[in-house]
Amino acid sequence: MAGQHLPVPRLEGVSREQFMQHLYPQRKPLVLEGIDLGPCTSKWTVDYLSQVGGKKEVKIHVAAVAQMDFISKNFVYRTLPFDQLVQRAAEEKHKEFFVSEDVADIRKQFPLLKGDIKFPEFFKEEQFFSSVFRISSPGLQLWTHYDVMDNLLIQVTGKKRVVLFSPRDAQYLYLKGTKSEVLNIDNPDLAKYPLFSKARRYECSLEAGDVLFIPALWFHNVISEEFGVGVNIFWKHLPSECYDKTDTYGNKDPTAASRAAQILDRALKTLAELPEEYRDFYARRMVLHIQDKAYSKNSE
Helix, strand or coil: CCCCEEECCEEECCCHHHHHHHHHHHCCCEEEECCCCCCHHHHCCHHHHHHHHCCCEEEEEEECCCECCCCCCCEEEEEEEHHHHHHHHCCCCCCCEEEECCCECHHHHCHHHHCCCCCCCCCCHHHEEEEEEEEECCCCEEEEECCCCEEEEEEEECCEEEEEECHHHHHHCCEECCEECCCCCCCCCCCCCHHHHHCCEEEEEECCCCEEEECCCCEEEEEECCCEEEEEEEECCCCHHHCCCCCCCCCCCCHHHHHHHHHHHHHHHHHCCCCHHHHHHHHHHHHHHHHHHHCCCCCC
């Protein structure tokens, strides 16, 4: 049975009040159109960004293939001057694929570009964590993963296709940490990943000026259909004390979740002391107990 293919809803002219009171609590992806982003959608050409961004060095991922895989690490980390990143990523014919991954605040990192872009005021300033350039080569595909913070993906120029999967479908995505092993989500190897077909697939296309709200824990896979410039804005949906204070990149699980995972690992080691028949039985009882006590009773 194939999983459902569902469009991500699109809304135009959403106000801060409408988003915060009615849309944000639903915890569902949403494409926002007609948001005032400032002049960046017309100004941020390759030449302009190269000139204004200058030689400031940025961290990037570079791969020889379009489909980047974080699990096998089929890419290398490099540092390039910003102007070179923009120019090389924009090349129509290329032997290497580039994507920027510098975690910072672009308003401080590139103060001369700050006045060109307006961040949607859909969160409190004290919740802000980072803003990150997403400058990527045409054809580049980023692996399916989740983030532990809410984020807005602003598509400033170019086009992207984004496919998302609900946190409720995590059991179908063959996870290793925060990433899915299924790289080819359009033509998956169902002999190897038979449960993947059960995952509900939410899909949208982003063009210049579109803003995608990605709630924390929603898995997403991004393809750059052409060279483009995007900006990710991450903010803390939970109280600050819930997050790991040593988390520079904003990709560590909340501290309570990490502690629970450690306790589970210890429980599994204890179960391993039993013969297989008993280990299997009590493991199944533990799963049922977790489902009863921890799974949400709210239907999607």
